[in-house]
Amino acid sequence: MTLCHDGAVADSDSRPLMLLDSAGLWFRAFYAIPDKVRSPDGRSVNAVRGFLDMTAQLVADHRPGRLVACLDLDWRPAFRVALLPSYKTHRVAADQSGVDGQTAEVAEEVPDPLLPQVDMILEILDAIGIATGGAEGLEADDVLGTLAARETRDPVIVVSGDRDLLQVASDGDGADGAGVPVRCLYIGRGIAKAELYGPAEVADRYGLPPDRAGRAYAELALLRGDPSDGLPGVPGIGEKTASKLLLQFGSLDAIRAAAASSPSPLPLRAANSIAASAEYLDAAWDVVWVQRDADVTLSGPDTCPIAPRHPERLAALAAELGVTAQVERLLAALAQTG
Numbered sequence: 001m002t003l004c005h006d007g008a009v010a011d012s013d014s015r016p017l018m019l020l021d022s023a024g025l026w027f028r029a030f031y032a033i034p035d036k037v038r039s040p041d042g043r044s045v046n047a048v049r050g051f052l053d054m055t056a057q058l059v060a061d062h063r064p065g066r067l068v069a070c071l072d073l074d075w076r077p078a079f080r081v082a083l084l085p086s087y088k089t090h091r092v093a094a095d096q097s098g099v100d101g102q103t104a105e106v107a108e109e110v111p112d113p114l115l116p117q118v119d120m121i122l123e124i125l126d127a128i129g130i131a132t133g134g135a136e137g138l139e140a141d142d143v144l145g146t147l148a149a150r151e152t153r154d155p156v157i158v159v160s161g162d163r164d165l166l167q168v169a170s171d172g173d174g175a176d177g178a179g180v181p182v183r184c185l186y187i188g189r190g191i192a193k194a195e196l197y198g199p200a201e202v203a204d205r206y207g208l209p210p211d212r213a214g215r216a217y218a219e220l221a222l223l224r225g226d227p228s229d230g231l232p233g234v235p236g237i238g239e240k241t242a243s244k245l246l247l248q249f250g251s252l253d254a255i256r257a258a259a260a261s262s263p264s265p266l267p268l269r270a271a272n273s274i275a276a277s278a279e280y281l282d283a284a285w286d287v288v289w290v291q292r293d294a295d296v297t298l299s300g301p302d303t304c305p306i307a308p309r310h311p312e313r314l315a316a317l318a319a320e321l322g323v324t325a326q327v328e329r330l331l332a333a334l335a336q337t338g
Contacts, residue, residue, distance in 0.1 A: 014065070014153070014155075015063055015064055015065035015066075015154065015337070016062060016063075016064045016065065016066075016154060016155050016156060016157045017064060017065070017066040017067075017068070017151055017154045017155070017156045017157070017302070018058065018059070018062060018064035018066070018067045018068075018156075018157045019068050019070055019133075019143075019144050019147055019148060019157070019158045019159065020055065020058070020067070020068065020069045020070060020159050021140050021144060021158075021159060021160035021162060021165070022051075022069040022071055022072075022121075022132070022140065023071070023072050023075070023140055024140075024160050024161045024162055024187075025050075025054055025055070025159075025161075026047045026050075026051045026114070026118060026121055027047075027114070028050070028054070028161060028187070029046065029047045029048075029050025029051045029053075029054060030046060030047035030050070030111065030113075030114045030117070032050055032190075033047070033049060033050045034046060035113055038322070039320065039321045039322045039323075040319075040322050043116065043321070044113040044114075044116075044117060045117060045120065045321050045322060045323060046117075047114055047117040047118075047121070048117050048120050048121055048124070048321060048323055048326070049323055049326050051121050052121075052323060052326035052327060052329070052330050053326055053329065053330075054187075054191050055069075055330055055333075056326070056329040056330040056332070056333045057191050057333075058159060058185075058191065059304070059330070059333040059334055059336075059337065060333040060336065062157055062185075063336065063337050064157065064304055064337060065303070065304060065337060066154065066302040066303055066304060067130055067131065067302060067304045068130075068131045068132065068133045068147060068298065068302050069125055069130055069131070069133070070132070070133050070134070070140045070143040070144050070147070071132055071133065071143065072134075072139050072140045073134040073135060073136055073137065073138060074136070074137045074138055074139065075088070075139055076088045076139075077137055077138055077139060078137070079137075080286070080287045083283045083286055083287050084230070084231070084283060084284050084287045086230035086231075086232065087229060087230050087231070087287055088229055088230050089230050120317075120321060123317055124317055124318070124321075124327065126299070126309075126310075127308060127309065127310045127313045127314035128305055128308045128309060128327075128330070128334070129300065129308060129309030129310075130304075130305065131298045131299050131300050131302040132298070132299045133147060133296050133298045133299070133302075134296070134297060135294035135295055135296045135297070136295070138291065138294050141160075141162065141164060141165060141290045142290055142291040143294060143296050144158050144160065144168065144290070145165075145167075145168050145290035145291055145292050146291060146292055146293060146294040146296050147296060148168050148170075148182045148292075149168070149179075149292035149293075150179075150292075151179065151180050151182075152179040152180060153180065154180060155172075155180050155181045155182070156180060156181070156182040156183070157184075157185050157196075158183070158184045158185065159185045159187060160184065160185075160186065160187065161186065161187045162188075163186065163188065163221075164218075164221065164229075164288070164290065165184050165186075165290070166184050166186070166197055166202050166206075166214070166217045167214045167215065167217045167218040167221075167289070167290055168182050168290060169182055169183060169197050169198050169199050169201075169202050169213060169214045169217075170182040170198075170214055171198065171199055181198065182198075183196050183197060183198050184196075184202075185197075199213035199214060200213070202217055203216075206220060206239070207240075207243035207246075207247060208220060208243060208246055209247060209250055209251075212250075212251070215251075216246050216251070218285075218288050218289055218290075219246060219251065219252035220239065220242045220246060221288050222281065222284055222285060222288045223237045223241075223246075223252070223255075224237060224238055224239045224241075224242045229287075231284065231287065231288065232280065234273050234274055234280070235273050235276075236269055236270065236273045237270065237273060237274070241270065245266070245270070252281070255274065256275075256278070256281065258271070259271040259272075259274035259275050260275055304334055304337040304338075305334055306334055306335050306337060306338035307331075307335070308331060314327065
């Protein structure tokens, strides 16, 4: 059972719990739809329209019984930066008026026309009655990972364009805390080309041990690095080498033990590089690993609303922003989940 913020148990008939990487969706919508799409009073609403249409399509395609839009309450948590100072550095917007002329880090670099649209999206979600979820000091990934791991009743679909979430894929055997099947719907190539990943698909796509594919994917990411997150990786260990080593030795711990042994069964260059990267590997694991025990707060019950919570306010918002058609499509999709 999943408890809502007020302790109530959400109703469900074992249809999926769908968890949305909300920021990923609205960023994708913003860049996919021209900024010339405006509300009647001239404000940019391209991200609003795209977000609503994508959510409607996801709901129509998968008919979840429950739905949570997961939020970044801290897109670059301090504990991850302390462990790995390069974490997401390239995404930081700079304030050139820092002390003594030094550049100060202030926030994630978000396009100006997108910022107000985030509030618009959240207002619409609230008026419809779609729950949002967040955890203070943590990223949406940690919210997604926690809600998936603590679910014990319904299968879970995690929707994201971030491959980091492939690590939450589970068959519900209790591995990494998941008590139900968890699938990651990867939308990196768009909703129409979405790919559903379970452990078997993750293992097959990346060449990983099938019995621990989710955790092994996180180990693969740690070894190869990820420039998009400022993760340097182990020098000389790319994705193919990391996959080969994980298949041969079974886990990152076993790879590191092999690298440290004398003589090492690893090629000399790889063994030396892994051994020399011990500090990085120790520190960066908690940067890569999505938390499963975050203190997540939901804005309300996560049951899919088959009718809007505040119909008059929703109608007014939709008309004001010029997104009535998009709202109606989402409401129609939600009505089919009842």
